[in-house]
Amino acid sequence: MTLDQFTIIALSLLLAGIAFWIGLEFRPEPKRPPLSDDPLTIDEMVFESFETSRQKGWHEEPRTVGDLIALMHSELSEALEEFRDGQPADKIWFRGVDGGPAKPEGVPVELADVVIRIGDFCGRYGIDLDEALRIKMYYNRTRPHRHGGKVL
Numbered sequence: 447m448t449l450d451q452f453t454i455i456a457l458s459l460l461l462a463g464i465a466f467w468i469g470l471e472f473r474p475e476p477k478r479p480p481l482s483d484d485p486l487t488i489d490e491m492v493f494e495s496f497e498t499s500r501q502k503g504w505h506e507e508p509r510t511v512g513d514l515i516a517l518m519h520s521e522l523s524e525a526l527e528e529f530r531d532g533q534p535a536d537k538i539w540f541r542g543v544d545g546g547p548a549k550p551e552g553v554p555v556e557l558a559d560v561v562i563r564i565g566d567f568c569g570r571y572g573i574d575l576d577e578a579l580r581i582k583m584y585y586n587r588t589r590p591h592r593h594g595g596k597v598l
C-alpha cells in the first residue's frame with residue numbers, strides 16, 4: 447500500500463490533534479552554546495544551573511523549598527567528607543567512570559555543587575541573586591567589627 451500526500455498530511459494532522467488533546471508537546475530543547483572559558487556572571491551561572499537541572503529532569507516532580515535547601519546543605523556535607531577523607535581543600539581530582547567522562551571530585555567541586563544548587567533555586571523562584579549579593583555585601587560593609595559578639 448502506498449500513501450499519497452493527502453493521506454500523509456491527514457494522518458499528520460490527526461496525530462498532531464491527538465498529541466495536542468492528550469497534552470503532549472513536541473518542542474525541541476533549546477540549543478545552548480558550549481560554556482566559554484570567560485568568567486561567568488552571576489546571571490549566567492543562575493541560567494546555566496537552572497537550565498541544566500531542568501533539561502536533566504530534576505524539575506519534573508515538585509520539590510519543596512525545604513527539600514531544595516536541604517540539598518544545598520548536603521553538598522556542604524560532601525565538601526566536609528572530602529576534607530575528612532584527607533583531600534586538600536583546594537584539590538580537584540577525577541574519578542574514573544565506566545564509559546563516560548571522568549567525574550570531578552574534591553572540596554572545590556562540592557562547593558561548586560552548592561553554588562549550582564543555589565543557582566537552580568534562584569532560577570526556579572526568579573530570584574535576582576546578583577542584586578541580593580550586592581544588597582547584602584553593601585550592608586556587611588556597614589556592620590561594626592565582629593558584630594553580634596559571637597565567639598565563632
Ligand SMILES: [Mg+2]
Binds near residue numbers: 524555
Ligand atoms: Mg556533590
